[in-house]
Amino acid sequence: MFNVFPLGKLLDPFIGALQNEADQELNSTLSTFDKMGLADSVQVFFDKRKVPHIYAKNLDDLYFTQGYVTAYLRLWQMDFLSYASAGRLSEIFSKGFLAYDREQRRLGILSAAKRSLELIEKDPETNRVLTAYTKGINAYISRLDYKTFPFEYKLLDYGPEPWSNLKTVLIMKYMASTLSGYEEDFSMSNMMLALGERNFNKYFPDYTSHITPFTNRPGKEPDSPLSIIRKPDYLDYSFLSSGLPVSDSFYNPRLGSNSWVISGKKTKSGFPILCNDPHLNLSLPAIWMEMQLSAPGMDVYGVSIPGTPAIIIGFNENIAWGITNGADDVKDWYKLKITDDYKKYKFDGKWLDLNFAVEEIKRKDQQPFYDTIYHAVQGPVVSDRRFAGKLPGLKNYALRWQLHNASNEFLTFIRLNQAADYGGYRKAIRSFSCPSLNFTFACKEDTIAVTHQGSLAVKELGEGKFLLDGTKSSFLYKEYIPADSLPQVINPACNYVLSANNRPTNASYKYYYNGYYSEVRAERIRQMLDSGNSFDLEKMENMQLDNTNAFAVEALPVLVKYMEHKDKSPELEIALDSLRNWKGTYNAGDESARLFELWWKNITLSTWDEFKEFPFKVRFPDQYVLLDLIRKDPDNECFDRQGTSEKETAGDIIYAAFITAVREYDKIKKGRGVKWGDHNKVNLMHLTKINALSDVDLPSAGFPEAINAISSDWGPSWRMIVELGKRPRAFGIYAGGQSGNIGSPYYDNFVKEWNKGGYYPLEFYLSEKEAREGATNTWQLK
Amino acid sequence: MKKKNLDSLKAMLLVFVLVILTRMIGTLPWWSFVVPVAMLGVVITLKNWDVACFAIGFIAGFIIWLGADIYFDRTLDGNIFNRVAALMSISKIGVFLISGSIGGVLTGLALYTGKSIVFNKTSPLIY
Numbered sequence A: 001m002f003n004v005f006p007l008g009k010l011l012d013p014f015i016g017a018l019q020n021e022a023d024q025e026l027n028s029t030l031s032t033f034d035k036m037g038l039a040d041s042v043q044v045f046f047d048k049r050k051v052p053h054i055y056a057k058n059l060d061d062l063y064f065t066q067g068y069v070t071a072y073l074r075l076w077q078m079d080f081l082s083y084a085s086a087g088r089l090s091e092i093f094s095k096g097f098l099a100y101d102r103e104q105r106r107l108g109i110l111s112a113a114k115r116s117l118e119l120i121e122k123d124p125e126t127n128r129v130l131t132a133y134t135k136g137i138n139a140y141i142s143r144l145d146y147k148t149f150p151f152e153y154k155l156l157d158y159g160p161e162p163w164s165n166l167k168t169v170l171i172m173k174y175m176a177s178t179l180s181g182y183e184e185d186f187s188m189s190n191m192m193l194a195l196g197e198r199n200f201n202k203y204f205p206d207y208t209s210h211i212t213p214f215t216n217r218p219g220k221e222p223d224s225p226l227s228i229i230r231k232p233d234y235l236d237y238s239f240l241s242s243g244l245p246v247s248d249s250f251y252n253p254r255l256g257s258n259s260w261v262i263s264g265k266k267t268k269s270g271f272p273i274l275c276n277d278p279h280l281n282l283s284l285p286a287i288w289m290e291m292q293l294s295a296p297g298m299d300v301y302g303v304s305i306p307g308t309p310a311i312i313i314g315f316n317e318n319i320a321w322g323i324t325n326g327a328d329d330v331k332d333w334y335k336l337k338i339t340d341d342y343k344k345y346k347f348d349g350k351w352l353d354l355n356f357a358v359e360e361i362k363r364k365d366q367q368p369f370y371d372t373i374y375h376a377v378q379g380p381v382v383s384d385r386r387f388a389g390k391l392p393g394l395k396n397y398a399l400r401w402q403l404h405n406a407s408n409e410f411l412t413f414i415r416l417n418q419a420a421d422y423g424g425y426r427k428a429i430r431s432f433s434c435p436s437l438n439f440t441f442a443c444k445e446d447t448i449a450v451t452h453q454g455s456l457a458v459k460e461l462g463e464g465k466f467l468l469d470g471t472k473s474s475f476l477y478k479e480y481i482p483a484d485s486l487p488q489v490i491n492p493a494c495n496y497v498l499s500a501n502n503r504p505t506n507a508s509y510k511y512y513y514n515g516y517y518s519e520v521r522a523e524r525i526r527q528m529l530d531s532g533n534s535f536d537l538e539k540m541e542n543m544q545l546d547n548t549n550a551f552a553v554e555a556l557p558v559l560v561k562y563m564e565h566k567d568k569s570p571e572l573e574i575a576l577d578s579l580r581n582w583k584g585t586y587n588a589g590d591e592s593a594r595l596f597e598l599w600w601k602n603i604t605l606s607t608w609d610e611f612k613e614f615p616f617k618v619r620f621p622d623q624y625v626l627l628d629l630i631r632k633d634p635d636n637e638c639f640d641r642q643g644t645s646e647k648e649t650a651g652d653i654i655y656a657a658f659i660t661a662v663r664e665y666d667k668i669k670k671g672r673g674v675k676w677g678d679h680n681k682v683n684l685m686h687l688t689k690i691n692a693l694s695d696v697d698l699p700s701a702g703f704p705e706a707i708n709a710i711s712s713d714w715g716p717s718w719r720m721i722v723e724l725g726k727r728p729r730a731f732g733i734y735a736g737g738q739s740g741n742i743g744s745p746y747y748d749n750f751v752k753e754w755n756k757g758g759y760y761p762l763e764f765y766l767s768e769k770e771a772r773e774g775a776t777n778t779w780q781l782k
Numbered sequence B: 001m002k003k004k005n006l007d008s009l010k011a012m013l014l015v016f017v018l019v020i021l022t023r024m025i026g027t028l029p030w031w032s033f034v035v036p037v038a039m040l041g042v043v044i045t046l047k048n049w050d051v052a053c054f055a056i057g058f059i060a061g062f063i064i065w066l067g068a069d070i071y072f073d074r075t076l077d078g079n080i081f082n083r084v085a086a087l088m089s090i091s092k093i094g095v096f097l098i099s100g101s102i103g104g105v106l107t108g109l110a111l112y113t114g115k116s117i118v119f120n121k122t123s124p125l126i127y
Helices: A017-022 A059-085 A098-106 A110-123 A124-141 A151-156 A164-178 A183-201 A412-419 A422-429 A521-528 A537-543 A550-563 A569-581 A592-607 A609-613 A625-630 A652-668 A751-755 A768-774 B005-025 B034-046 B053-075 B080-088 B092-116
Strands: A030-033 A042-046 A052-055 A257-262 A273-281 A289-295 A299-304 A314-315 A317-323 A332-337 A343-345 A352-353 A354-363 A366-375 A397-401 A437-443 A448-453 A487-491 A498-499 A681-686 A694-697 A715-716 A717-724 A731-733 A777-781
Touching: A017 A151, A017 B053, A017 B080, A030 A042, A030 A098, A042 A768, A052 A059, A059 A110, A059 A124, A059 A151, A059 A164, A059 A289, A059 A777, A098 A110, A098 A366, A098 A437, A098 A498, A110 A124, A110 A164, A124 A412, A151 A437, A257 A317, A257 A437, A257 A448, A273 A317, A273 A437, A273 A537, A289 A397, A289 A768, A299 A412, A299 A652, A299 A717, A299 A731, A314 A412, A314 A448, A314 A717, A317 A422, A343 A569, A343 A592, A354 A768, A412 A422, A422 A437, A422 A448, A437 A537, A448 A498, A448 A550, A498 A521, A521 A550, A537 A731, A550 A569, A550 A592, A550 A625, A550 A652, A569 A652, A592 A609, A592 A625, A592 A652, A625 A652, A731 A751, A731 B005, A777 B005, B005 B053, B005 B092, B034 B053, B034 B092, B080 B092
Parallel strands: A030 A777, A052 A289
Antiparallel strands: A042 A052, A042 A777, A257 A273, A257 A498, A273 A715, A273 A717, A289 A299, A299 A314, A314 A317, A317 A437, A332 A397, A343 A352, A354 A366, A437 A448, A448 A487, A681 A694, A717 A731
């Protein structure tokens, strides 16, 4: 990332890195900050984990102080994220980031943030909060000199710029892009052409019998007309012929979350319990920061995202809420017909002017770079004759992304923080547009709910699943699903609601929508919630830490049955026996999980071996689709291997895959070991990707398809369990620490506990007096 | 005590005082201590002190930097030099030594430069 850092300054003991060890204001009993321009004095009580509990006498002072405290703990992180979001990393790094910045600008994130800010500034409620928050951050920045700059500024040799409301919006857009950036229109278009309609619908159905919708349960049969996708008329090989490859999406489709709410009718205490664990990239400093915000009319605890005001996931005395990614496809590509000189493009039979804007990308130690970005009616042209970026195959395609639209997501959280009942929750989430999220909800009076909230376009069947024809206005979405018609449920008969990036409805839902849903975790949550009636906080912890892969539990007996009458060597018999005794768990010490993974991988590769011939990046069908084929259609042509004279069936594939898997497994066993923890190493990377500033190679339990969805660099970034009642009882933990200062003991002090599945009691104080008594140190701002 | 030793001791003590005083003024750039140290070098020439300027400056700067490194590392509760050491792929002691050397070289060069930029007519010319 960089070769040389300013050694003289950095290693100067008086002002350099060493001075970043001075966490004085987090350690001294009382710190006073005068002349802050506050209307009244504000008290900040830090508990022993250095969670700030902010007590203000009005909302302006509250958000000002939230900004101030957040900047004290996390300034570099939030500043860096705003640069990354805006496509400004070339201002920090002298080389290596121009292409990233161009891509980011061309994706339209900076311009979208500016549009959203214009909208937000027209809303007095939000503007007031953002402005106070910005002032608080700037009050902290104005105190800094080189000696007190966060370490990373010294390392990278630059300083913080003044904060602005735009930077706050950029961070929200960054989150929106992370959660809604994935799409696979190009590969799905190719798959439709390669497979034909019949097989495409068979292998890539929108609905299967394995969905766990939270509305319209129980599920309808998946052969409803809404689930049969027709090939769009315009979609043929000449339409697709760009001659250039499309690489994998650089967004992670598996970033998700779990959340469920159990009604008091199913809990030991008689009060509802809400659980949430959002699965995001695991980084240091962590994306979350805990705090309590208290002012007249508001008293809320939870996690915030540094750089944005309010609490994003949390609870107050009356309600608790959680969020999971809606996982909908809100991003589409339109193929344009553009003249060679990039002056005109064809639209509804007419040649329209192709607009353009010139973006200035400032560069460290170099002249600025000016990038011309073309815009069609659908959106920006990301790849063109001058820039291929990561999407060369999408040259001359316009991008239409819900993220581009002006929206105000902050208002949702500002209102949720103060909400006291279901009505307040509904009012709060209505304005949430992008990304689509599932908002789970519980209130003290035992109303539980979940809403699939976001701006979802009204689409024709299959629309948005494939690349779109940009020459016709008929492919532009004009309407959105009305808020009241979005998938939602309140107080269902089963006495719980759940959301785990699964399809929110079954095929009987009246609108077509598509996305990248995941059903395995939802199924496991459903099984566990159906199996009991007297849940308590301890059971919820065990559930969040559950390492069972529901798919493996379902698939294993099917696979093992195929092995029963096959010839098996003693080694194969032993291996099969170990799998028979395996419960589908991915605990750190489990040895069979790796064998199952290898077996299933080999089955998948052998079954879909004909896809290898395709000259484009393929996506394999969902694992449940393959399992259903094995169960119901073992003679299907997909099991016939390429290049053999025999006609193989599912049984042959499963047998051969097992032999290969056992061979691979034995090899690994002799090498680094086959315990799941030997393989599943978690890396909490610093945002600069420097190992020395990161916590790497942590052996861990968990699996992306288990509720405890841990992977090498993403997973349950925040685990929260809240039981409402006379006084909320809550537990939580995130992978990191409150401070972003690499020299601080609070930089990563939660990581060890998080990795072994521990929780901290969340100290939600009901009065300033309680907070004072629980404080290890106090700040007074005046 | 020999004149050379006495002059060296005086010079070193003065370097200590000048560097520490300059470093206490937070508004000055981090390298500003070289200016008063260089001026001391001028004084050394004008006063005709017998001092091996680079060596004395280096030792003084090295001691100040290293001493401050050890002081701040012990009194503050973090472990930032462990991270910096990992970043530079060397041991923590290595970081201390590099930091001390930076202080030493800068102070030594400053003192030597100050000494060399003026000419004292009263000092003996040795060719």
